[in-house]
Amino acid sequence: MTSFFGSVFWLLVTLGVLVTFHEFGHYWVARRCGVKVLRFSVGFGNAVWKRIGRDGCEYRIAAIPLGGYVKMLDAREGVVPPQFESQEFTTQPVWKRILIVLAGPGFNLIFTVAALWLMFMLGRPDAAPIVTAKPQSMAAVAGIQPGDRILSVDGREVTTWSDSLDAVANALLGRTPLPLDIRDPDGAQRQLVFPLDKLPPGQTIDQYFTTLGLRLASPPAVAATVLDGQPAALAGMQGGDRILSVDGKPVADFETLGKLVQQDAAVSPKLAIVVERNGRTIPLEVVAERESLQGRPADWMIGIGAPPMETATLRYGPLRALHEALTGTWRQVTQTFGMIAKMLGGEASTKNLSSVIGIAQMANASAHMGLAWFLQFLAMVSLSLAVLNLLPIPVLDGGHLLYYLIELLKGSPLSEQAMAIGQYIGLVLLFSLMGLVFYNDIHRLLLS
Structure with a gap:
């Protein structure tokens, strides 16, 4: 039960921080573009707290903490007083509306870089990437021996077990051959390849890891x-x-x-x-x-x-930390969009997607591992939120962006009927996605 309440608490912290940052992006850019903001809400439904600012905007925290929104002055929702016509959203040039829509995901990316930068400077304690392999597993057949140290994965240097695991996980989801540089306990270096292209399609990441059989090596059999x-x-x-x-x-x-x-x-x-x-x-x-x-x-x-197991702390100075945060964010963005493409093409399984249930469990686990681990978790969820919102699905930021790009091409806005149809399609897609990820997490809980 303690784990349950801990998961709920850290989920609320995660969503509160990331949703607030996302919506603040829309709010801040809208104000800079001269658009009047009527409401800034963290959460949906009835307000549990609210106040009216000097600018006339209502700031509120709502009862359902699974998102948020910024309500701007919009002629489609009612009569606009003459004195505020210049601040109405739909009359703004299309480039301003595009900036406002992009601001939410953009601020999530900024948060991702900032969180990773701080994490790298604080230092993330971890285990050294000293590994072994289950007998007869793919890793054992490829040549992994007890006590081998992973030096690089697919050409990228790794110094911790978690970084090694993340790099292997991305390759597993893509099912592409994966080269590794290894150093054995005697200091000899060699390269080997995991033939991940031989894995069957459609399995979960846990099933792939079981088949691979790569694991952190146990300490030597010494009576310390x-x-x-x-x-x-x-x-x-x-x-x-x-x-x-x-x-x-x-x-x-x-x-x-x-x-x-x-x-x-x-x-x-x-x-x-x-x-x-x-x-x-x-x-x-x-x-x-x-x-x-x-x-x-x-x-x-x-x-x-x-x-004790050999440990490794990932820590950099401010400039190196910023460089690693920027390159890490870019790498994760490209890998995430690549994985979405593989899922749409049937090359990767949708069983790997998680809902707020999985996010809550990971939030609780990372929070108990320390601040640096929780910052990394927040960064990854923030990046996922940015990517999800950029998908061209009506009702999401990416859907609105699609409307405005069409408007740029045809020289006039889409009709209200076309936009309404798009909203219905978007809701169906969104609820279908939510149903899928909830099913995945509930199925995993029942099997665990």
Whole structure:
């Protein structure tokens, strides 16, 4: 339940910030273009708070926080007093109306760059891109070995696990062969290619990642800490010992060690563990004990702690951070439009789209990871909001932009009947899209 309320809270924070910024773009440019603004609303429906500004504009927060709007003086909605005719929206030159429409998505892009710039300067803590692969998976067949470090993905240098994951995810959605530069634990570098074009079309990103089998490597099987009075200490294990085998089975990493302890202790708690210490091989007899920690189900324990994973913090100075923010925003814009084209062409699955349910879950998760992670999340949602609004669907900013571009070409506005038909079509498309993304998220929740 705590997760539920946390998700709702951080969703409201996310939508409140991004919708306000988007609508402020329309408002600010409209005012600069000499158009009278009657209402600035964050949310839809009845007002829960409002006030009238000195400029006569009503500022309000409404009950349904799934969007917002700026209401301008418009002759199509009623009689315009003579003294305000020059400030009416529809009589403005078409280039001014285009600027006003573009301002919302434009401000979202500005927010994206600003959020990423601040995130890069604060520094985003992350894991180093040291990986392994599930046996017989695509990544294993391509040549990934335990402890390999990813240096670049598709020619782009990466220094953190998340950046590697994002680059791989974009390639998975496009199902194109993906080259990687790798360095093994001994320092030797090599290049390999994931043949993502062999993946079947129409699957979700989670299914593609399962097939690929690439994952963050577990720490080495070293007893970083040995707890006094626990089975390992009683058997003579010391801090720094490297575990080589359990009951004759080789141990590749700390994750493998944990699985072997659970598996073998369930048969017999007495475990034959071989460790390496100062170049010597030492056999130990460890009697595992079954314990329950912090209310979780009981597990077999031997009382050792794993070494910390190698970390990497993504942090730049102001100028480098601005450059990375601009290039990152441009890269995401092109990838997003490319993915939309692939979805329309049937090359990528629409099952990867998420509604506010998925956004709420991601908002909660990123907020708990720290400010830098939440800023990155806000940047990505802001960019998505900009791209969504630029789609040529009537009722969205992109639909209005389409009307004005047609007006530029034909020399006169579209008829009210044509615009009304477009609005109905836009509503049908929008509600269909909303139904699809809600279905995707509900289906994912039921399967999880």
